[in-house]
Structures are given as structure tokens and as C-alpha cells.
Amino acid sequence: MTEGPEHHDRAELAMRHAQARRADDLEPRQLVVGHHGGRRMTILGVVAAVAATVIVAAAVTAVVRAGQEGTRPGAGATPATMGTPAPEGMRSVSFADVEVDVPDTWIDDDPPRSDWCADGAQFTGPDQPYVALDAGEVMVAAIACPDAANPPGFPEEPVSTWAPHLWFEQSSGGVDGTETFAGWTLTTRTVGEVTVRLLTDEATADDVERIVGSVRRVSVDAAGCEPTSAAQAREFVRPPAFDVTTVQATEISVCSYTRTGTEQPGLLGSHVLTGDDASDVLAALQQAPAGGGPNRPGNCSPDYTGTSVLVLRLRDGPAAVGDLIVYSDSCYGNGADDGTTVRALTLDSCAPLWGGRVTWPGGDGTTLRVCHPRR
Structure with a gap:
């Protein structure tokens, strides 16, 4: 229908x-x-967001590399204050x-x-x-x-x-x-x-x-998320570089955006992780292996980059320390990127991000298992 x-x-x-x-x-x-x-x-199919397509390995490699190298800057300047x-x-x-x-x-x-x-x-x-x-x-x-x-x-x-x-x-x-x-x-x-x-x-x-x-x-919502982010771009982008393994954060603003381009506000929802929830996610992000993923590039068209994205805004008290961009709904290019290293999504770093008005967009079965496991 x-x-x-x-x-x-x-x-x-x-x-x-x-x-x-x-x-x-x-x-x-x-x-x-x-x-x-x-x-x-x-x-949106959970196992594959678009019809599975057999693609040439060389083309996949080129696209994945483009996703990891990305376009800079990504998330843009990080404001030091939260909304009202x-x-x-x-x-x-x-x-x-x-x-x-x-x-x-x-x-x-x-x-x-x-x-x-x-x-x-x-x-x-x-x-x-x-x-x-x-x-x-x-x-x-x-x-x-x-x-x-x-x-x-x-x-x-x-x-x-x-x-x-x-x-x-x-x-x-x-x-x-x-x-x-x-x-x-x-x-x-x-x-x-x-x-x-x-x-x-x-x-x-x-x-x-x-x-x-x-x-x-608003120009920044109560969770500390801006209405528009450069991460809304249809292509993969990278945030201003920092090293997530060297920072501390007492809270994490989770900002969800639709990837229909940056011409208009694309914020879909937001929430804030605090206390042990923020500490546990930060530790998981810091310990995640480099290289991105999980990816299964043979499961979708090489021009399918996903439809949504998360920006994780790390804060230590009132001070913002950096943004990570998280891609999770394609069959390639997935991972958490601090602009220096693209790290793999894991059960402890991805599953806790979804809550309230921030809901997982679906994707390949490999990300399903770490981002939305069966309860």
C-alpha cells in the first residue's frame, strides 16, 4: 500500500x-x-536499507575510503553553552x-x-x-x-x-x-x-x-543541539579533529539529524547522557577498535550513504570538548568519528545512544546486533 x-x-x-x-x-x-x-x-528494511546489490570490490573500497576520509569540517563549531x-x-x-x-x-x-x-x-x-x-x-x-x-x-x-x-x-x-x-x-x-x-x-x-x-x-536546544549541522550532508563528513581517547566528559548531548542536506534545519530529536551513562559510553568509545564498522558493503548500492546521523557533543562541566559523528544505518561508512580516528560501533558505545526522541534508524543486520540488540 x-x-x-x-x-x-x-x-x-x-x-x-x-x-x-x-x-x-x-x-x-x-x-x-x-x-x-x-x-x-x-x-526501512532492517536487514538491508536498500535492495542488496552486487558491486565491484574496487568501487566499494573507493567509497568506503571516501566515507572515512570525508569532507571537513563536519559538525562545525561546538558551542560552550546549553540551551535554556x-x-x-x-x-x-x-x-x-x-x-x-x-x-x-x-x-x-x-x-x-x-x-x-x-x-x-x-x-x-x-x-x-x-x-x-x-x-x-x-x-x-x-x-x-x-x-x-x-x-x-x-x-x-x-x-x-x-x-x-x-x-x-x-x-x-x-x-x-x-x-x-x-x-x-x-x-x-x-x-x-x-x-x-x-x-x-x-x-x-x-x-x-x-x-x-x-x-x-531556538539556536541551541535544551540538550545542547543546534537545529542544523554540517553532518546533515548527504555525503559522509568528518568533525573538527580531536582525540576522544584523551578527553574527559561528564555529559554527552546526543543530537539526531536527517541527512537531506544542510539547506534547512534537520534536527529530529535530542537527549543528554549524564553521570554513569555518559562515563560508560565515553569509555566504550575510547576503547573501541579503530577502523570503523561494522560494515558489510556488499549489501547495498555504493551510492547509498544512509539517511540519518548522530552528533555526540562531549562536555566536561560547562565546557564543550568536542563532537563525534556517528553513522550507523548504511552497510558501509559506519562508525564513530572524532575527526582523528573512525572507531567501530560496539554494543557498549552504540546501544545506549538511542532513547527518548532519538531512535535508531534501522540498517544492516551487522549494526542491528550492536546498536539495537534483542532485549
């Missing part, structure tokens, strides 16, 4: 964002493309160059899937307030559930599957304001090129003003 063009309006900002955290069951099954209220959801923290009882979520504060009890999760009516459907949406993980790569049953005929702008699934939530869209020139339907209220606010939509019920009505009132454009 193929989505119509009206469901692809967010492709330039948010294509290929992953739904890998539910990939524990990898048995072959019939898949279709799903959608939710204009949020694009496509299928959320007020007490709130947390900040960001997309592109827009940030919003939501109650800290709101979780991050997927909206209902297009196969909500399937017999024995395993996921019909959260049952508590949440921030939608947009443009997720989801596996759904090959079934066309009936259209609920809800008003434009509201989720397309039946009201019975709804929960209060917030989601981001690329602006399509619509009108901001408030609409009501079946006891639910939809509040829309557009800032720049991003539209924020907030669906609330009677229990969450008091949250609307403080959430919508917090919508703002």
Missing part, C-alpha cells in the same frame, strides 16, 4: 526516522506503509529549530498505526499523554483500516485510539487556532517552517496554555 502525496509533506525535514525500538520480533511478515495524520511513515532549561515540572522537546515545553510526565511514543483495526493488532497507540515520535519507520500489517472521517488536522484514526499528545509537522501554510471535535481540542501554532499541533481532552485542558505558550525558535 502506497501513501498519497498529501502524507509526504514532512519528507524534507523528517524522512527515515526510526521505529527500531520495537524490532525485537524480526520474523519475516507482510508489511505495508502506514501513516498518521500527515506524519510520514515508511518502511525547561521550567520545573516541564521538559523540552525539539524538532528542527523549534522547541516546546511539555509536562515531564508526558512520554515519547508512537501515535496509533494505520493497522489499528487488524485482528490482534499489537499497538494501537499510547494510553497516556505523549509527544509523538514523528515520521517513524514502522512495521504494520497489510490491511487498509477504514477512514474515521475526522475533521482535517485531527488524527485520522478513531477517537477510541486517541490520547492527549503533541506532534510536529512541516508547515503547509494552514491557519493557527483552536478546533474542537468529540470532546477533544486541537490547538495549532506555527513558528517559521514548523507547525506544532496539540491534542487535548478535558483532563489535560489546563496544560494547553503553558505548552502552546512555550513554542519558540
